[in-house]
Amino acid sequence: FGVIGYPVAHSMSPPIHNAGFAATSQNAIYLPMPIPPEYEHFKATVGCWLDDKSLDFSGASVTIPHKQNLLRFVAESGGTVEPLAQTIGAANTLVRRANGELFACNTDYSAALDSVCDALNTTRPQLAGRRVAVIGAGGAARAIVAGFAHCGATVVVYNRTRTKADNLAHQFNVPPAKVIGAPLEKLCDSCCEVVINCTPIGMHPHVDQTPMPNQSPLRPDTIVFDTIYNPVQTRLLTAAQQAGCVTIPGTEMFVRQGAAQFQLWTGQPAPLDLFRRVLQQYLE
Numbered sequence: 001f002g003v004i005g006y007p008v009a010h011s012m013s014p015p016i017h018n019a020g021f022a023a024t025s026q027n028a029i030y031l032p033m034p035i036p037p038e039y040e041h042f043k044a045t046v047g048c049w050l051d052d053k054s055l056d057f058s059g060a061s062v063t064i065p066h067k068q069n070l071l072r073f074v075a076e077s078g079g080t081v082e083p084l085a086q087t088i089g090a091a092n093t094l095v096r097r098a099n100g101e102l103f104a105c106n107t108d109y110s111a112a113l114d115s116v117c118d119a120l121n122t123t124r125p126q127l128a129g130r131r132v133a134v135i136g137a138g139g140a141a142r143a144i145v146a147g148f149a150h151c152g153a154t155v156v157v158y159n160r161t162r163t164k165a166d167n168l169a170h171q172f173n174v175p176p177a178k179v180i181g182a183p184l185e186k187l188c189d190s191c192c193e194v195v196i197n198c199t200p201i202g203m204h205p206h207v208d209q210t211p212m213p214n215q216s217p218l219r220p221d222t223i224v225f226d227t228i229y230n231p232v233q234t235r236l237l238t239a240a241q242q243a244g245c246v247t248i249p250g251t252e253m254f255v256r257q258g259a260a261q262f263q264l265w266t267g268q269p270a271p272l273d274l275f276r277r278v279l280q281q282y283l284e
């Protein structure tokens with residue numbers, strides 16, 4: 001197993017997965033595998049690993065800049081792509097099944113959905129009609145908007161560049177979901193039950209920044225989820241806790257996207273608490 005792509009952002013993945021393999025007695029190892037950004041490099045390198053029988057290469061986490069390359073590679077190899085990953089236009093997980101067939105999917109959106117469902121003590125189907133504010137319209141926002149729209153939620157995409165919010169909303173505004181775009185300044189008028197920050201506002205070193213300087217939309221029953229994990233406790237989350245909200249840090253999404261991968265690769269549930277502890281130690 002390995003993380004293919006940008007090793008700095010995902011240097012947290014090897015300790016998590018290797019601890020999981022050890023705890024569940026898997027004869028497996030997960031290694032960082034940097035590949036230059038072009039598709040031809042991706043194809044040649046992953047193709048070699050798959051062809052090398054002695055490696056018993058079973059899958060990988062795939063990150064920037066190869067999330068689109070993975071979709072193309074699996075499709076060209078005759079494998080299967082998760083339909084929602086295809087719609088999002090990005091996959092982060094490669095699985096080689098026991099029969100050799102390849103499968104690509106996206107565990108980012110599923111991790112976000114599971115984190116919010118846990119906080120709301122609800123199930124994915126019960127997200128239908130729930131009001132969700134997504135701040136940002138980049139790659140992370142796209143996966144998260146797709147996931148909530150797929151569940152039939154009502155999503156407002158708030159973004160600095162309004163046209164990007166509108167374009168993203170337009171693509172996923174398919175009934176029963178309702179998805180609309182809005183300017184970032186309108187966030188203070190939001191009446192959403194779940195607020196998700198998908199921008200780097202508040203990320204190290206700009207830890208004194210927040211995407212929500214005016215906290216008026218925050219009521220004690222609001223779920224506030226910051227996808228940033230550096231720092232774990234952002235200014236947005238601190239303000240939300242002061243307002244009595246339930247909060248979700250970006251580490252939870254990170255752990256859960258890895259846990260979903262672990263289950264796909266091994267067929268066993270990931271030791272979630274161990275993953276959380278290893279990540280916390282790593283970040284400390």
Ligand code: NAP
Pocket residue numbers: 108135136137138139140141159160161164184198199200201203227228229250251253254257
């Ligand atoms: P991206 O594709 O570059 O998108 C960034 C978004 O943030 C854009 O919508 C951009 O608005 C907005 N933005 C950036 N700087 C801003 C500012 N100063 N003021 C207002 N808006 C600003 O990035 P991404 O890949 O989606 O990542 C976004 C965040 O998600 C990062 O902080 C990353 O750490 C986090 N993330 C977390 C996980 C996890 O597992 N926890 C996974 C993936 C990403 P414009 O459209 O106007 O440029």
